[in-house]
Amino acid sequence: MSSDIAENPAGLIPAEYAFLPIARIHSCFTEKFGIPRQPGLAGSATASIEMLPPFDRREMFRGLEKFSHIWIHFLFHQAVTEGWRPTVRPPWLGGQKRVGVFASRSPHRPNFIGLSVVRLVGIRTEGKKIFLDIAGIDILDQTPVFDIKPYLPYSDGVAEATSGYSRQAQTQMQVTFSVEAEAACAAYQLETGRNLQGLISEILRQDPRPASQRAGEREHGMLLWDVNIRWQTSSGGVLVLSCEQLKAR
Amino acid sequence: MSSDIAENPAGLIPAEYAFLPIARIHSCFTEKFGIPRQPGLAGSATASIEMLPPFDRREMFRGLEKFSHIWIHFLFHQAVTEGWRPTVRPPWLGGQKRVGVFASRSPHRPNFIGLSVVRLVGIRTEGKKIFLDIAGIDILDQTPVFDIKPYLPYSDGVAEATSGYSRQAQTQMQVTFSVEAEAACAAYQLETGRNLQGLISEILRQDPRPASQRAGEREHGMLLWDVNIRWQTSSGGVLVLSCEQLKAR
Numbered sequence: 001m002s003s004d005i006a007e008n009p010a011g012l013i014p015a016e017y018a019f020l021p022i023a024r025i026h027s028c029f030t031e032k033f034g035i036p037r038q039p040g041l042a043g044s045a046t047a048s049i050e051m052l053p054p055f056d057r058r059e060m061f062r063g064l065e066k067f068s069h070i071w072i073h074f075l076f077h078q079a080v081t082e083g084w085r086p087t088v089r090p091p092w093l094g095g096q097k098r099v100g101v102f103a104s105r106s107p108h109r110p111n112f113i114g115l116s117v118v119r120l121v122g123i124r125t126e127g128k129k130i131f132l133d134i135a136g137i138d139i140l141d142q143t144p145v146f147d148i149k150p151y152l153p154y155s156d157g158v159a160e161a162t163s164g165y166s167r168q169a170q171t172q173m174q175v176t177f178s179v180e181a182e183a184a185c186a187a188y189q190l191e192t193g194r195n196l197q198g199l200i201s202e203i204l205r206q207d208p209r210p211a212s213q214r215a216g217e218r219e220h221g222m223l224l225w226d227v228n229i230r231w232q233t234s235s236g237g238v239l240v241l242s243c244e245q246l247k248a249r
Numbered sequence: 250m251s252s253d254i255a256e257n258p259a260g261l262i263p264a265e266y267a268f269l270p271i272a273r274i275h276s277c278f279t280e281k282f283g284i285p286r287q288p289g290l291a292g293s294a295t296a297s298i299e300m301l302p303p304f305d306r307r308e309m310f311r312g313l314e315k316f317s318h319i320w321i322h323f324l325f326h327q328a329v330t331e332g333w334r335p336t337v338r339p340p341w342l343g344g345q346k347r348v349g350v351f352a353s354r355s356p357h358r359p360n361f362i363g364l365s366v367v368r369l370v371g372i373r374t375e376g377k378k379i380f381l382d383i384a385g386i387d388i389l390d391q392t393p394v395f396d397i398k399p400y401l402p403y404s405d406g407v408a409e410a411t412s413g414y415s416r417q418a419q420t421q422m423q424v425t426f427s428v429e430a431e432a433a434c435a436a437y438q439l440e441t442g443r444n445l446q447g448l449i450s451e452i453l454r455q456d457p458r459p460a461s462q463r464a465g466e467r468e469h470g471m472l473l474w475d476v477n478i479r480w481q482t483s484s485g486g487v488l489v490l491s492c493e494q495l496k497a498r
Binding site: 014015016017018019020021022039055057059060061062063064065066067068069071073075084086087098099100101102103104105109110111115117143144146147148149150151152153154155156157158159160162163164198 | 263264265266267268269270271287293302304306308309310311312314315316317318320322324335338347348349350351353354358359360362364366383393395397398399400401402403404405406407408409410411412413
């Protein structure tokens with residue numbers, strides 16, 4: 001952490017602060033489409049946090065295993081080049097109504113800071129590297145991380161908090177698989193240990209399509225890890241057509 | 250947000266990112282001593298967030314008033330010069346046992362990023378300036394803010410989260426006031442509208458003394474706004490001796 005010498009015209013606060021990435025995320029979400037809109041919605045969405053030196057000493061995590069959940073402060077790195085705007089159209093308002101950027105959790109926000117609570121599955125040492133295994137994530141692959149904190153139920157879980165907009169749950173879609181897609185998932189799980197079919201179900205039942213693409217029957221695609229998923233939507237239901245693993249380059 | 254050209258040796262992540270302060274806090278906590286260890290512990294601890302240009306446009310907050318609570322991402326600015334260490338001795342372990350910095354909410358952490366959920370009392374325009382009035386804070390006066398987000402109960406409130414260390418509540422001290430102290434609080438509230446006596450009670454009943462200073466009867470002091478508070482502790486009880494407003498300089 002260093003701070004610029006220049007002063008903000010409004011007062012004594014430096015004009016900017018330099019933040020160092022302490023870690024990066026390895027996630028199943030290799031592209032934005034399909035990422036759950038909040039963490040915890042897809043329990044099979046697993047990932048690992050790779051600590052970067054000098055933030056990769058085992059003692060820095062002593063006691064963290066006693067916590068079931070952690071906060072991740074991260075950068076919405078794909079949003080940086082796209083910029084931010086004073087108002088946004090959040091998906092939970094059907095993508096129509098505009099709210100202020102600070103009334104949203106949009107990635108397109110000043111400083112592009114993301115905040116997610118995820119389940120801590122374990123802390124793993126691999127050679128000299130330290131990884132935190134996590135689940136229930138909504139974070140893109142290769143995301144830079146700025147901080148990791150334990151989730152404190154007694155202060156972070158605000159029982160009396162109310163929200164005007166965000167819905168607890170939306171209508172869930174029925175997800176079915178073609179014979180080919182189901183077989184491909186089973187083969188992939190055998191090879192990698194990853195519960196691909198479970199993850200696809202969790203993602204698609206929440207209908208990740210933007211509101212503008214929801215009319216009529218259409219074919220859609222998304223990438224999870226290195227697997228290209230194709231599916232078709234009709235009234236209230238999703239049919240997963242194929243799950244094709246990309247060829248190694 | 251801009252990013253450095255240099256690359257982290259570990260991969261494709263830039264070595265650092267520049268974050269702009271979007272706001273600063275005006276808080277009753279003009280010094281560190283006495284600040285509650287987590288937000289929400291002192292409901293009378295009110296503050297305001299002064300938005301800095303260009304993050305002070307009214308439309309950026311449209312819809313935020315529908316949320317009862319907000320997240321503040323801020324800088325532990327007084328900790329920056331003190332630095333950080335791989336392990337810390339958190340107060341909830343009696344200041345004796347060491348845990349990893351990432352297993353704590355210590356201010357002395359990489360990037361010095363703080364995270365607090367506070368109650369949103371209102372959004373106020375004063376001339377060209379925008380202020381968010383907040384309550385239940387644990388944040389130092391003049392703290393730089395990097396982001397403000399709505400608190401989403403359905404994803405931020407993790408009902409099944411468990412924590413190994415943090416205690417829901419600790420033994421609470423009985424707080425009484427001397428006749429002089431009580432009169433001084435009443436006069437201050439009449440002048441400023443601030444519930445000083447309530448705030449002192451909320452802070453002192455949680456016993457803000459570091460574990461190392463808890464033996465024996467001692468006199469202590471802290472500053473709230475511009476008032477110097479003196480109190481004495483004996484077994485299980487606190488007596489507030491005086492509340493003296495500092496002379497304007």
